[in-house]
Amino acid sequence: MTLVLEAAVLGVLTGGVYALMASGLTLIFGVMRIINVGHGALVVLGAYLSFAASRSLGLDPFATLVITMPVMFLLGVLLQTVFIRPLKTDREALSVLVTYAIALGIEGLLGYFFTANYRQLHAWYDTASFPVGDFRVTYVYLFGFVLCLAILGAMFLFLYRTTFGASIRATMLNRTAAQLIGIDVDRVAAVAFGIGMATAAAGGVVFGITNAFNPGSHYDLISRLLTIIVLGGLGSLRGAVIAALIMLVSEDITSVVISPVWASFTFFVILIAVLIVRPQGLYGVRVRERL
C-alpha cells in the first residue's frame, strides 16, 4: 500500500513536469493547428543546453533556466518564422514533416557535439531526500514540481490576464476571425512557438536531472507528450494538465504494481480507452471540419 501511495505521490510530482511540457505542445497546436513532433527533441535540447551551461559556468541546473529559457524562446520564434510560416498549402501534413525534420536536425547536432553517450544533470538535490510518512521523496521531484507549477501559473496568467494573451486565445479559438479583428496572427504564432520552446527548456532541466538522456531520448518523450495531449483534447491547456497527471500517476502505479517494463504501456492502454470512449479527448470538442 505504501508503495502504491509512494508511486502516486511521485506520479503527481512528475506529472506536473509533463503538464508543463504538454501545455507547450498543446498551445502550439491550438494556435497553429500543427503537431510539433519536434517537441521531444526540444526538451532534450533544453536538457543539453542546461548541461552545457551548468558545466561551463558552474551554475546550478535550475539556475541555468535564466539563460536557456530566453534562448529557447528566441530559437522558437526563429524556427517558426523560417520553417513553419512559409507553409501555405496542406499545412497540417507538411508541418508534421517539418517539425520531424527539426527533431532529426537537433538529434544530429546534439550527437555531433555531445556524442551519443548518456548524460545526466547533477545537483545536491538529485539524491538527497526528505521523509513523507513511511517513504522518502527525492528533493528534485518536489523542486521540479514547484518550478513547473510556477511556470505553468505564469503562463496561464499571461494567457488570461494580458491583452497579448487574449489575442493568443482568440487565435486558438478562430484564426480567421482573429485576423479579421486585427490580430497579427503570424506574430501570435511565433510567440506561441517561442513559449512552447521555453516550457520545453524548463521541462528539459527537470527531465535531465531525473533521467539519463542522450540525443535519441526524444522519441520516448514525444510519444508520451503526444498521447497526453490527445487524452486532454488537442489544443486544450486544462486538458493537457489533467491528462499529464492522470497518465503519470497511472504509469508510476503500474510500475510498482505490475512491473517497470510495462509502465510505459499504461499510456497506450489509456489511449485506446480514450479512442473508444471519447476520441476527442477530455476537453476536446468534436468538430465537423477536418481538425
Add this chain to the structure above:
Amino acid sequence: MSALLRQSRVLKLGGIIAVFAVALALPAISPDPATTNIAVFTMMYVGLATAWNIMGGYTGYISLGHAGFFGFGSYTLGLLLAHLGVAAGYTPFLLVPVAGLGTAVLAVAIGWFALRTRAATFVIVTIAFMFMLQLLAENLVGLTGGGGGLSFPVPPWGGDYFNTPYYYAMLALATLALAVSWRIRRSKFGLGLLAIRDDEDKALAVGVPTRAFKLTAFVVSAALVGMIGAVYGYYVTYIYPQFVIDPLIGISMVLMVFLGGLGTLSGPVLGALILEPTQLWLAYNFGATRLYLVLYAGVFLGVILLLPRGIVPSVMELIERRRARAGPSASTPAKVAAR
C-alpha cells in the same frame, strides 16, 4: 480519340516497359554487391512509398506509424521461420505473404481504433501505436527475444549473387504495390478514397461508406508494408525492436511520397528513386558522425519548403500551362492523360 492522346498513351506504355526492363536486368548490368545493395534498399522504398501512398495519398490520412507494420511483418516472418524450422533458401520468400496476412490482421485491429479519429489526432495515434509495437517487441521476451533480437537463417548463397534474390523479391513487391495502387486509383473504391480526402463529411453524405473504405485502404497499405518488412528482415538476417520498428523508416517513406507527389501513382516511385540513394550516400559518407542526421534533416526541409506539392504535380502543372498557352484545344487530352 485523338491521335495525340493515342500517341501519348503509346509513349507512356513504352516508358513503363523500358523502366521495368531496366529494373529487371539491373543485377546483370551491374552485379557488384555495393550497387545491388543500394538497389535492394531503393526498390524496398519504392514499394514502401507506393504502399503508404494508398492510405496517405489517396485518403489524406497521414500515418507516421507504418514502421510498426514494417517491423511487425519482419518479426512475423522471423518467428514463422524459427518455429516452423524452415531452412534458409528460397522457401522463406514463399512465407512472405503469410507475414502480409498477419500484418493485415493487426492493421484491422489498429485501424479500427485509430480511424475513430481524424487528421491531427490520427497522426498522433499512429505514432503511438508504432511505439506500442516497439515496446511489445521489447517486452515480450519469450516470444520475440526482446532487446536481444531475432536471427533469421542465413541464406546459403553468396558472392555477387547474394543480393540478387532479395532484389527480385523487393522488385516483385514493389510491382505488386504499384499494380494495387493503379487498380485502386481507377476503381470506384479509389474514387471514394479521393472523395474522403477532399471532404469526408460530404463523401459520407453522398453515400460513400467512409469507414469501410478507410479501413480497407489502411489494411491494404499495411499488408504491403508488412510483406516488404518481412523480406527486409530476411535480408539483414538479424533484427531487434528499435532497428526494425524505426521511426526513421516510417518518416522516410512519407517524405518520399511528398517529394514525388502525394496521391499520384508515379510520385512515390520517383521520390524513392531520388531520396533513398541520397540517404544511403549520406549514411555512407557521414554515417560515422551524427552529422548524417543533420544533412538528412536539411534535405528534408529543402524538399518541403521548395517543393511542397511534390515533383509530379508541379511538373504536370507546368506542362499544362505550356499547352494551354499553345492552344486551348490541346489542353484537354493532356489533362486526361496526366491522370
